[in-house]
Amino acid sequence: MAKPRLRFAPSPTGYLHIGGVRTALFNWLWAKKTGGAFVLRIEDTDQERSTAASTKIILDSLRWLGLSWDEGPDPGGASGPEMGAYGPYTQMKRLDIYKQYAERLIQEKKAYRCYCTKEELDAQRDVLKKKDPKAQFKYPGTCRHRTDEPNEPFVVRFKVERSGSITYVDKVFGEVVTPNVELQDFVLLRSDGVPLYNFGAVIDDITMEISLVARGRDHMINTPPQILLYQALGANVPEFAHLPMMLAQSGEKLSKRHGAVSVGEYEEQGYAPGAVLNYLARFGWAFGDQEIFSKEELIAAFDWTHCGRGDGKFDPKKFLAINYEHLKSSTLMPDAEYAHRALRFVHARGGLDHVTTTDVLRALYTIRERAQTFVQAANMLDPFFRSPPFMDEKAVAKFLVKEVAPRLRELGDALATLDEFTEATVESKMHAWLASTGLEIKAIGQPVRVALTGRTASPSLYQVMCVLGRDETCARLARAANVAEKSAV
RNA sequence: GGCCCCAUCGUCUAGCGGUUAGGACAUCGGCCUCUCACGCCGGUAACGCGGGUUCAAUUCCCGCUGGGGUCGCCA
Numbered sequence: 001m002a003k004p005r006l007r008f009a010p011s012p013t014g015y016l017h018i019g020g021v022r023t024a025l026f027n028w029l030w031a032k033k034t035g036g037a038f039v040l041r042i043e044d045t046d047q048e049r050s051t052a053a054s055t056k057i058i059l060d061s062l063r064w065l066g067l068s069w070d071e072g073p074d075p076g077g078a079s080g081p082e083m084g085a086y087g088p089y090t091q092m093k094r095l096d097i098y099k100q101y102a103e104r105l106i107q108e109k110k111a112y113r114c115y116c117t118k119e120e121l122d123a124q125r126d127v128l129k130k131k132d133p134k135a136q137f138k139y140p141g142t143c144r145h146r147t148d149e150p151n152e153p154f155v156v157r158f159k160v161e162r163s164g165s166i167t168y169v170d171k172v173f174g175e176v177v178t179p180n181v182e183l184q185d186f187v188l189l190r191s192d193g194v195p196l197y198n199f200g201a202v203i204d205d206i207t208m209e210i211s212l213v214a215r216g217r218d219h220m221i222n223t224p225p226q227i228l229l230y231q232a233l234g235a236n237v238p239e240f241a242h243l244p245m246m247l248a249q250s251g252e253k254l255s256k257r258h259g260a261v262s263v264g265e266y267e268e269q270g271y272a273p274g275a276v277l278n279y280l281a282r283f284g285w286a287f288g289d290q291e292i293f294s295k296e297e298l299i300a301a302f303d304w305t306h307c308g309r310g311d312g313k314f315d316p317k318k319f320l321a322i323n324y325e326h327l328k329s330s331t332l333m334p335d336a337e338y339a340h341r342a343l344r345f346v347h348a349r350g351g352l353d354h355v356t357t358t359d360v361l362r363a364l365y366t367i368r369e370r371a372q373t374f375v376q377a378a379n380m381l382d383p384f385f386r387s388p389p390f391m392d393e394k395a396v397a398k399f400l401v402k403e404v405a406p407r408l409r410e411l412g413d414a415l416a417t418l419d420e421f422t423e424a425t426v427e428s429k430m431h432a433w434l435a436s437t438g439l440e441i442k443a444i445g446q447p448v449r450v451a452l453t454g455r456t457a458s459p460s461l462y463q464v465m466c467v468l469g470r471d472e473t474c475a476r477l478a479r480a481a482n483v484a485e486k487s488a489v
Numbered sequence: 490g491g492c493c494c495c496a497u498c499g500u501c502u503a504g505c506g507g508u509u510a511g512g513a514c515a516u517c518g519g520c521c522u523c524u525c526a527c528g529c530c531g532g533u534a535a536c537g538c539g540g541g542u543u544c545a546a547u548u549c550c551c552g553c554u555g556g557g558g559u560c561g562c563c564a
Contacts, residue, residue, distance in 0.1 A: 048563085122561095253557090308495095370527070449524060
């Protein structure tokens with residue numbers, strides 16, 4: 001059996017939607033697993049809404065996610081404007097191909113020119129609606145048998161047989177049967193020669209030799225007419241796999257008003273691409289009880305038989321939790337990669353341009369298990385690199401009070417004597433000092449924390465000191481002591 | 490409304506005739522603790538309803554209810 005060829009065919013009408021990513025992911029996973037091809041095609045025939053900027057955003061998002069395509073457009077990529085042997089991979093560059101196929105269908109009497117205007121059809125629709133609000137308007141076939149060719153604009157319509165039915169076996173939903181009478185003579189080409197979705201997609205899938213079409217369930221209704229097209233053109237009908245919908249918590253279609261829905265937003269919020277893929281993969285698909293997957297594990301485990309059929313609700317909390325698992329795991333994400341990704345967010349905070357991945361790497365272990373996103377990670381990393389750190393006013397007021405000033409000085413003096421400044425030496429030194437003063441660590445811990453980090457929550461004090469180093473630690477203690485001294489309380 | 494699809498904890502799901510219906514997220518307790526986290530232990534929580542089929546239904550069939558999709562010269 002030939003290697004399967006799959007495709008992801010987004011419309012460049014905005015950002016890359018999280019639901020679109022799931023579609024892309026499932027296609028990609030299957031292509032990777034089977035050694036098949038993953039084709040990226042841009043369906044930009046809606047000229048009203050399509051933009052080049054959107055195409056760029058979509059390509060960038062796919063690259064960020066690591067969903068690499070074997071064939072497709074590649075602006076900004078290493079391979080030039082198009083890659084692959086079936087190009088172009090942008091529909092507006094393939095208009096002559098569609099026209100050719102449409103001509104052929106007309107020649108073979110499988111399609112015909114329709115001169116009915118949009119206005120006429122709208123009027124017919126209204127009349128019917130008025131007569132019977134429950135009635136379904138279907139194109140009545142006015143131009144079906146027309147033989148003249150007036151010099152008027154026309155669309156090309158497909159001639160749907162009135163009898164019979166269309167059957168296909170969906171890889172996730174099973175057998176689906178649709179009687180032809182449910183269909184109507186649908187439009188192939190608009191009057192301006194641009195194909196409509198069903199025609200463009202089918203012609204492309206035929207000419208690009210796509211063997212498995214996996215897409216959202218909202219496209220299920222398009223499958224029967226598309227199959228008719230394959231048959232009319234004597235082409236092999238590909239396999240189909242429809243994926244259940246991803247809805248908002250409210251049960252509505254997921255959209256902007258339900259929070260972040262674009263890949264770009266999650267990138268900005270500090271999600272890991274692998275986590276995005278992991279969450280989306282487990283949405284509508286399961287592999288026993290396993291929740292956390294690396295990309296490789298996903299490829300190895302994925303199949304269509306374990307895809308569910310019920311729609312689901314997007315859960316931002318679980319998504320965050322999955323992201324956390326990925327950020328915590330040095331297996332899923334090596335330290336070097338973590339540091340590299342986190343650095344961008346550290347820099348984004350401003351004033352820390354001098355910080356390097358090496359710096360981040362050094363401080364990483366103190367915060368790695370605490371940050372759910374890279375934004376949080378950068379926030380936790382901030383006090384290590386900002387000198388002096390931002391001092392939280394409330395924290396200062398509460399903990400850097402007059403009475404702790406001498407304590408902070410004593411501790412600083414004690415630590416200043418250390419030659420080897422490691423977590424262990426710092427800890428034992430501090431314990432010794434504590435013992436000499438009779439203080440409990442609880443009594444001085446928070447003031448020290450505020451002195452070192454400017455805030456009340458941080459990694460372990462010993463870790464913080466160790467990362468800061470002796471001189472910086474002592475400097476911060478001294479500085480805090482001065483602040484405490486001047487405190488009113 | 491027509492046509493189509495779907496239905497296990499709040500959410501994502503495991504289950505493929507016989508289970509104390511499992512896991513994860515969320516949530517609620519407790520432990521741990523220099524703060525915040527982590528971690529650990531434990532709790533609450535589901536088979537929509539009604540008929541069949543069967544010795545036995547969460548599981549198979551039908552109906553209902555509920556939810557969703559789609560009805561364009563959008564995709």
